[in-house]
Amino acid sequence: MxxxxxxxxxxxxxxxxxxxxxxxxxxxxxxxxxxxxxxxxxxAGIVNPVVLKRFTTFWMANEQINFLEQILDEIQVYTGRNYGIKQPVQRIFHDEGEQKLWRKKAENETLQPFLNTHFDYAEGVNNPFKTGIVNHSLRLAVxxxxxxxxxxxxxxxxxxxxxxxxxxxxxxxxxxxxxxxxxxxxxxxxxxxxxxxxxxVEPNKGHHLLVKLAQPLPSKFTIKKKHFLFPLKDGLYYYGGTYDRDGQGEVVDPVAVRQLKEGLQEIYQHHFDIVEVKVGFRPTVxxxxxxxxxxxxxxxxxxxxxxxxxxxxxxxxxxxxxxxxxxxxxxxxxxxxxxxxx
CATH class of the missing domain: 3.50.50.60 (FAD/NAD(P)-binding domain)
Structure with a gap:
């Protein structure tokens, strides 16, 4: 024993x-x-202090972001690598109204550190109303x-x-x-x-796609409109993910796949191939x-x-x-x- x-x-x-x-x-x-x-x-490994639907933050976001950076430094001591990828989230605006809402929310004391009000165009994707960058966001190399x-x-x-x-x-x-x-x-x-x-705890079923893009994108940012898009290894890109509280079983839902495909086509107007569809169940409360x-x-x-x-x-x-x-x-x-x- x-x-x-x-x-x-x-x-x-x-x-x-x-x-x-x-x-x-x-x-x-x-x-x-x-x-x-x-x-x-x-x-996806997205570390993001802002809820990107309504441009709000969440409970203890600042404390948790700061603590994570410390934890990743500590883990690096014995694994030899820091897994934080400094590619901030770049949120594509749907219309001018979202631009105005972002600027208004950025005046809020809790959101001011996170919402960058310098708007710009994102390379390689459709974004006629420009984008906003989320400060202090990053990705984990999952x-x-x-x-x-x-x-x-x-x-x-x-x-x-x-x-x-x-x-x-x-x-x-x-x-x-x-x-x-x-x-x-x-x-x-x-x-x-x-x-x-x-x-x-209740399962929240999520789908995401692994895709190959005909025209690769610059990798300075994690693109977000309806879903997240960012590069992985071997020329693949992640696109996702969906949220389905009623989804059951490990089987791939064609409705979710269609939703993802249409979302990607909306921002990426070149050919892409779906290499794989992944499914997972988040434990939510x-x-x-x-x-x-x-x-x-x-x-x-x-x-x-x-x-x-x-x-x-x-x-x-x-x-x-x-x-x-x-x-x-x-x-x-x-x-x-x-x-x-x-």
Missing amino acids: KNIDYIIVGSGYAGLFFAHQLIKNKKSFVLFSDENKGASQVS SDFFEDFFGYLSKENILISERFEYDSLNKNTYKDFRFKHIVFCEGMEVKRNPFFNFIP KDRRPILGRHATEENYYIFNGLGARGILNGSYFSAQLYNFIENGTALNDEVSLERFS
């Missing part, structure tokens, strides 16, 4: 950012990953982040590539491990979890807050879930909150605490 401080179940943003807290604080752990790519691994992080965990012999078996869990032992704490970071897989299957906390009776069992469409920001910021709650007894913010559902 091997003694360790933690078991982490789940390998999306919640699991890996919490693993970073344990690495940083020199805690022993293993992480269970069933190797199925969840929503995190097929996400595939590199997961590949390198898994590589580090594997090299340290703390990545266990198998499905977690709840029947083998007994208080503070699991198979060959005796642990102090276990943290479940399973996304929508939490519905299988007999300890936390009551939490009110009605109040748009993550869920962190301790089980009511199993006092060393914890949950970290409900990161939604802002998995990178929520994952990096609240992983530290959860760690300090477990190790130092620091109270959780009431708005993210599991106890709000009691």
Whole structure:
């Protein structure tokens, strides 16, 4: 029987950012990953402090953006790379009314740092009403982040590539491990979890396209009108993603694909080929807050879930909150605490 401080179940943003807290604080752990790519691994990786439909910001946006930059610097120490891609979001305006609304919102104290009021044309795409740039926005190099992080965990012999078996869990032992704490970071897989299957997370199905463009675009910005468009490796581009709270099953929805195809044709007026359609299920909560906390009776069992469409920001910021709650007894913010559902 091997003694360790933690078991982490789940390998999306919640699991890996919490693993970073344990690495940083020199805690022993293993992480269970069933190797199925969840929503995190097929996400766009957009880090954006502005809701681009109505030009508003969201709860703790500034604090989370600043904290993420610190976390990425810390992760670089052991993976050797910083995964933040400084290609800010360039929002294509639908009409002159959106330009005026952007300028008006930029006068708001909370939005002023984020909404750049120097409007310009974006190269290579249709944008007759110009664009606005979102300051302090960036992208995470998603595939590199997961590949390198898994590589580090594997090299340290703390990545266990198998499905977690709840029947083998007994208080503070699991198979060959005796642990102090276990943290479940399973996304929508939490519905299988007999300890936390009551939490009110709902799947939000998202589609995105991998496309090849006949005329490549300059890569200074992440283009956004209805959806995001940006370059990946090997000449591919990401275009997406959709939001469907009623979508069921892993099957590709042709309506979503048509919606994406029409959205891309609206801004990109050259030929493109759809190479692949990707699908993922974001774990969302009605109040748009993550869920962190301790089980009511199993006092060393914890949950970290409900990161939604802002998995990178929520994952990096609240992983530290959860760690300090477990190790130092620091109270959780009431708005993210599991106890709000009691």
